[in-house]
Amino acid sequence: MPATATRSAETRQKILDVARRIMAHKGYSAVGLNEVLAEAGVPKGSFYYYFTSKDAFGEALLKSYFDEYLADMDRILAAPDRSAAERLMDYWQLWRETQSIDECQGKCLAVKLGAEVSDLSESMRLALKEGTDAIVGRLERVISAGLADGSVTIEDTPLETARILYDMWLGASVMAKIHRSVEPLDITTTVTRRLLHA
Structure with missing residues (x-):
């Protein structure tokens, strides 16, 4: 797998791991995407690069x-x-x-x-x-x-x-x-x- 694709997959997984930890405490609706992205250290505007929609993310x-x-x-x-x-x-x-x-x-x-x-x-x-x-x-x-x-x-x-x-x-x-x-x-x-x- 090329280095860029590996980094992309790792970043996507990091977003999911952070979201899982936060949502295990707060639930799904109470957590904004910005909170997850900030905690994961991922720029706010890049969410749709990794997921096509909030449903796809969930x-x-x-x-x-x-x-x-x-x-x-x-x-x-x-x-x-x-x-x-x-x-x-x-x-x-x-x-x-x-x-x-x-x-x-x-x-x-x-x-x-x-x-x-x-x-x-x-x-x-x-x-x-x-x-x-x-x-x-x-x-x-x-x-x-x-x-x-x-x-x-x-x-x-x-x-x-x-x-x-x-x-x-x-x-x-x-x-x-x-x-x-x-x-x-x-x-x-x-x-x-x-x-x-x-």
Whole structure:
């Protein structure tokens, strides 16, 4: 890749990384593009060089977030010498830790931006859907592996169980933010163990 293209890609990624950090605290609508560009050290007039529109920027932000999230998830769920149930509980434990920081304000953009941007932008809603579907798909595969290795027992299908668990953890994360307490996450951890018989 030519040096100019490399610098351009690096600058674009820097804008996305800065935006993710700011929006994880403030939300999407409360953050102006000028704030992001100033924090990233990028001239104000160059935004449209990197993104064709604010919707395209939001979509790229979510795709970048989910790419990193899914890579981390894959690493946790592929841990060697651990049963499928242990790998699943390791994933939920990390979720609890990342959602309990900053007085339970968390770092998950799906939790922070999900309801807000789904009403603002169809392309961002679809990026959220694609990312969350990918998470549920990974959970389904590990639940299936748990059935095969005997570490998991469920009453519904692996897909239904994965959806129930993911929805439950999203809801618990929102409630943790509202109450500024880890209690909803702890309750959800207990219920997760029961659902998986892990």
